[in-house]
Amino acid sequence: MDIDTGMFTVPQTVGSVLCCKCGIPMAPNAANMCVKCLRSEVDITEGLQKHVIIVHCPECDTWLQPPRTWIKAQVESKELLTFCVKRLKNLNKIRLVHAEFIWTEPHSKRIKVKLVVQKEVLNGAILEQSYTVEYVQQEHMCESCARVQVNPDQWVAAVLLRQHVSHRRTFFYLEQLILKHGAAASAIKITQMDQGIDFFFSNRSHGVKFVKFVGKVSPVRSSFGNLGPIVICTKVTNSIALLDPLTLRHCFLDADQYWRSIFKSLHTSRDLVEYIVLDVEMVSSEVNVGGTRYALADAQVARVSDFGKNDTIFNIKTHLGHLLNPGDYALGYDLYGANSNDDELDKYKGLVIPDVILIKKSYEEKRLKKRSKPRAWKLKSLPVEVDAKGRGVQEKEASEYEQFLKDLEENPDLVFGVNIYHNKEYQPSEMASETDGEDAPPTDEIEPTYEWDALDPI
Numbered sequence: 367m368d369i370d371t372g373m374f375t376v377p378q379t380v381g382s383v384l385c386c387k388c389g390i391p392m393a394p395n396a397a398n399m400c401v402k403c404l405r406s407e408v409d410i411t412e413g414l415q416k417h418v419i420i421v422h423c424p425e426c427d428t429w430l431q432p433p434r435t436w437i438k439a440q441v442e443s444k445e446l447l448t449f450c451v452k453r454l455k456n457l458n459k460i461r462l463v464h465a466e467f468i469w470t471e472p473h474s475k476r477i478k479v480k481l482v483v484q485k486e487v488l489n490g491a492i493l494e495q496s497y498t499v500e501y502v503q504q505e506h507m508c509e510s511c512a513r514v515q516v517n518p519d520q521w522v523a524a525v526l527l528r529q530h531v532s533h534r535r536t537f538f539y540l541e542q543l544i545l546k547h548g549a550a551a552s553a554i555k556i557t558q559m560d561q562g563i564d565f566f567f568s569n570r571s572h573g574v575k576f577v578k579f580v581g582k583v584s585p586v587r588s589s590f591g592n593l594g595p596i597v598i599c600t601k602v603t604n605s606i607a608l609l610d611p612l613t614l615r616h617c618f619l620d621a622d623q624y625w626r627s628i629f630k631s632l633h634t635s636r637d638l639v640e641y642i643v644l645d646v647e648m649v650s651s652e653v654n655v656g657g658t659r660y661a662l663a664d665a666q667v668a669r670v671s672d673f674g675k676n677d678t679i680f681n682i683k684t685h686l687g688h689l690l691n692p693g694d695y696a697l698g699y700d701l702y703g704a705n706s707n708d709d710e711l712d713k714y715k716g717l718v719i720p721d722v723i724l725i726k727k728s729y730e731e732k733r734l735k736k737r738s739k740p741r742a743w744k745l746k747s748l749p750v751e752v753d754a755k756g757r758g759v760q761e762k763e764a765s766e767y768e769q770f771l772k773d774l775e776e777n778p779d780l781v782f783g784v785n786i787y788h789n790k791e792y793q794p795s796e797m798a799s800e801t802d803g804e805d806a807p808p809t810d811e812i813e814p815t816y817e818w819d820a821l822d823p824i
Contacts, residue, residue, distance in 0.1 A: 373402060381394065382394070383397055383398060385398070385400040385403055386398045386399060387400075387403040387407075388400060388402070388403055391450065395491050396488070396490045397487065397488040397491040399488070399493070400672055400711070401493075402707050402817065404487065404488070404491065404493055405493070405495065407488070408487045408488065408493060410460060410485040410493055410495050411482075411486065411495055411497045411505070412707075413456060413459075414454070414456055414457070414460070414483075414497070415454050415455055415456070415499060415700075416497070416498070416499055416500065417499070417500050417501075417502065417548070418450075418453050418454065418499060418501050418502070419481070419501070419502045419504055420450070420453060420469040420477070420502070420503055420504070421503050421504050421506045422503050422504065422505055422506070422572075423436060423505075423506065423507050423508040423511055424505050424507070425507055425508075425511035425515075426438070426508060426510070426511055427440075428444070428508060429449055430508070430672035431449065431452075434509075436508045437449060438551070441472075441477075442467045442754055446477075446525055447466075447467065450477065450479050450499070450501055450660075450745055451479070451481075451559075453464055453501075454499065459485075460483045460484065461483060461484045461485065461486045462481065462482075462483055463482040463483060463484055463494065464481070464482040464563055465480070465481050465482070466479070466480050467479055467480075468480050468786055470549075473660060475502065475503040475505075476500060476501065476502060476503065476591065477497070477501040477503060478498055478499070478500050478501070480496060480498050481496065481497060481498075482494065482495075482496045482498060483495060483496075483497075486673070489746075501813060509568070510552070510554055510569070511569040515657070516669050518527060519592060521566035521567060521568060522568055522569055522570055522573075522615075523557065523562070523565060523566075523567045523569065523570040523572065523573030523574075524565065524566050524567070524568060524573070525565040525567070525573050525576050525577055525580075526559075526562065526564050526565075527540075527562040527563045527564070527580070528559075528561050528562040529561060529562055536584070537562065537563065538817065540580070540583065540584060544579075547579065549575075549576055549579040549580075549634075550565055550567075552567060552568075552569070552572040552575075552576075553565045553566060553567055553572075553576070554566055554567060554568050559637055567700070593608060593610050593615055593616075593617055593712065595717065596711075596719065596720075596748065597609060597610050597611075598611055598723065598725060598802060600656070600658065601617075601658075604620070604621070605618045605619060605621075606618065606619040606624060607656050609656075609660070609682060610725055611683075611685040611724075612662075612683050612685075612720065613662075613687060614650075614653060614655055614660055614662060616655050616656060616716075616810070618656070631707055632699075632706060632711075633699045633704070635698055637697065637700075637704070638697040638699065638725060639669060639671070639697070639698060639699070639700040640669070640670045640671075640695055640728060640730075641667040641668065641669055641670065641695065641696050641697070641698055641722065641724065642667065642668055642670055642673075642693070642694075642696075643665060643666075643667055643690050643691065643692055643693065643694045643695070644665075644666040644667060644668060644679065644692060645665065645666040645667075646664075646665050646666075646690050646691060647662055647663060647664045648661060648662075648663045648687050648688060649661075649662040649664055649683070649759045650662045650687075652688050659688055660685045660686070660687075660688065661685070661686075661687035661688035662683065662684070662685060663687025663688075663690070664681070664682075664683055664764070665681075665682055665683070665687070665724070666679055666680070666681055666682075666686050667679070667682060667696070667698075667722060667724070668680065669697070669713075679734075680702065680722045682719045682720055682721060682722045682723075682724070683720070684724045685724075686724055686727060689727045690724075690727060694727060694728075695727070695729075695730065696724045696725075696726065696727050696728055697724070697725050697727075697728050698722050698723055698724035698725050699722070699723045699725065700721075700722060701719050701720060701721055701722065701723060702721035702722065704732055705805070706719075709714045710716060726776065727776075729775075729776070731773075740789055740791050740792050741771070741789055741792065741796050742788070742789055742792040743786045743787060743788065743789055743792075744773075744787050744788075744789040745784065745785075745786070745787065746787065748779060
């Protein structure tokens with residue numbers, strides 16, 4: 367009788383049945399088999415991986431997560447256990463209940479993990495089983511560590527921290543923050559300088575991430591320390607595109623960045639000198655930088671004006687390796703013969719200035735053959751009232767406009783933003799069509815998209 371309620375309760379006893387295979391008493395289940403017999407009939411770990419090879423970098427203590435991701439995890443840590451479990455295939459077919467490390471000798475290069483899994487088997491019965499997975503640890507350096515081993519000074523991005531005060535207490539505090547958050551874990555080299563610290567990274571994204579971290583914990587002013595100091599301006603739109611022709615490193619300056627720290631040009635297009643290419647040897651394959659293709663190459667060039675006067679030859683590096691061939695002509699800046707009195711360059715002690723920086727391939731010789739022939743296209747102009755000008759001014763404007771048309775022929779990006787019209791004065795020539803295609807500018811044969819008379823005047 368239940369004393370609290372004053373009612374009789376019938377005691378319930380759990381019934382038992384005999385195992386259909388071995389005959390021992392057991393609690394009833396859907397398969398009518400004891401656990402021992404059920405395991406002898408069904409192995410739920412069949413088809414699961416028992417041996418796995420994992421790659422470990424001994425230099426930075428990271429593990430390879432295929433295809434190319436390296437994660438940092440200490441031995442027998444929760445992160446390493448998660449990494450090991452994720453490396454197993456076909457675990458989605460069973461239910462993982464528990465996972466834990468089994469101790470092994472550190473020098474054995476083996477990691478053992480005990481897994482407990484469950485799966486529905488005969489007639490809906492749930493079977494739980496444990497098994498051990500052995501991970502074989504292979505030592506292989508990651509790309510960053512391998513690059514450092516080959517050349518310790520090889521870096522892609524550098525972050526130069528400077529503080530222009532008489533004490534270093536702020537740097538000491540910043541150092542602790544960097545250590546606490548592991549912000550410099552991907553740095554391949556850290557060098558202490560007179561007024562700060564230099565951090566070198568093998569990947570530009572790592573450097574950008576580090577700069578963002580420093581900007582969150584202290585007031586900073588960023589500059590582009592991984593370029594130059596000599597760069598060329600490749601494009602001006604709503605931002606300025608700068609390219610290092612010796613490394614293909616590049617950056618984009620918006621209006622705010624430019625006007626905060628204005629810089630002047632060392633040379634302009636009026637200073638271009640014509641060179642002839644004597645030899646070209648590719649250094650790297652083509653890369654896409656800001657939508658434009660470039661390729662590094664070692665080249666041997668000579669000034670066209672030196673022919674018959676001297677045998678001066680320049681061995682240079684250029685970003686136009688994909689365009690130049692022996693015998694071609696190119697326009698570039700003559701830094702060997704130029705007298706560059708620039709205060710900014712004087713700040714770089716020990717800077718080795720290249721003798722020549724090539725800017726673009728020259729197609730002038732090809733154009734001379736068809737100078738008298740009109741183009742198949744033309745542009746419209748605004749109806750601007752023009753005051754009377756002298757002959758010299760008119761010739762200068764005509765020369766500059768002709769140079770602008772040549773730039774359109776050589777630069778596909780410029781053509782994209784311009785309306786091109788058919789020129790009815792153009793008369794195609796069969797002989798010209800056969801010879802003009804030989805080494806012509808990239809967009810020499812611009813395809814007109816509008817009829818001149820079909821649209822209203824601008």
